[in-house]
Amino acid sequence: MDDSLYDLRTDFSLRHLQKTKDQKKLLELACGTGIQSVRFAQAGFDVTGLDLSQEMLDVAEKRAASAKVKVDFLQGNMLDLSRAGKYDFVTCYSDSICYMQDEVEAGDVFKEVYNALNDGGVFIFDVHSTYQIDEVFPGYSYHENADDFAMIWDSYEDEAPHSVVHELTFFIQDEDGRFTRFDEVHEERTYDVLTYDILLEQAGFSSFKLYADSEDKEPTETSKRWFFVCEK
Structure with missing residues (x-):
């Protein structure tokens, strides 16, 4: 992955996640080798990274240690977050939602995230656009x-x-x-925006905003990536 992508996602996240003294617990889903998790920890969040691959998490732990930041890493499936704890913020980047088998699984992830969020919590994820x-x-x-x-x-x-x-x-x-x-x-x-809208509403999210390509702008017909910012 190009490092500039992590810079863009970090900047986007910091614009939409209002960290406070009492609200800074962040869960990063599909954290992979921990590059984004380390960026969040360096920005002052209390970070937990979850991934399906223990091999990637082994690399992530070494990366966090090298960066001298504290990140808790968990091996697990984002289709079941019942033992992950509660968080103020949840992120899921690198089109990881697009790896779900169908819209039923995508909706199940949204429900798991909703249950893992504290009231007023924010969930950010990105997906490939249909274009x-x-x-x-x-x-x-x-x-x-x-x-x-x-x-x-x-x-x-x-x-x-x-x-x-x-x-x-x-x-x-x-x-x-x-x-x-x-x-x-x-x-x-991926799915059209209306499908994501319905799945998020069914999961319980009260509102969401849609942006394009790591920027605070509305998607166009040729936007390649959609960013959803959802509030519980």
Whole structure:
């Protein structure tokens, strides 16, 4: 991930999360290797990062220790936050909601987040726009070459409406100079704004605001990413 993306998301978050002395507990869902969690901790939040992958959390713990900030990391599924505790703020970035299998699962995540939030709490998440999924990704191809690393990324339209498949191949050089190949398949799906509106309302959120591309502006027909700021 480009570091500038984390800068943009941090700035966006700080504009919409009004931290106070009594309200600063933040849960970051799908925290991965902890880059965003560390940014939040450095900004003064009391951060807990949750991710499905223990391997990523192991990296995240080392990253937080290196940055000399305190972050609690939990291995878990955002479809079940019953043991995660209560928070003033919850974030879920990097289109992680788009990895849910269907709108039922997406709605279940929203319900779990709602239950994990204190009254007046704020939930921020981003998703791919329908334009990004339907027009930009199909046929997309990206290749990167370095001395010790290579990546091939190809995207294809999937069967479900507003869905896409990303096929990624990595070649990583080990200490002996040999390259090992790793393959990953990522399936993502998004929905129109009305669907997200209904799912958030069903989860109990009293209101939400919609922005585009990490900026405080309304989406256009060609906005690639939608940001939702929801209040309990």
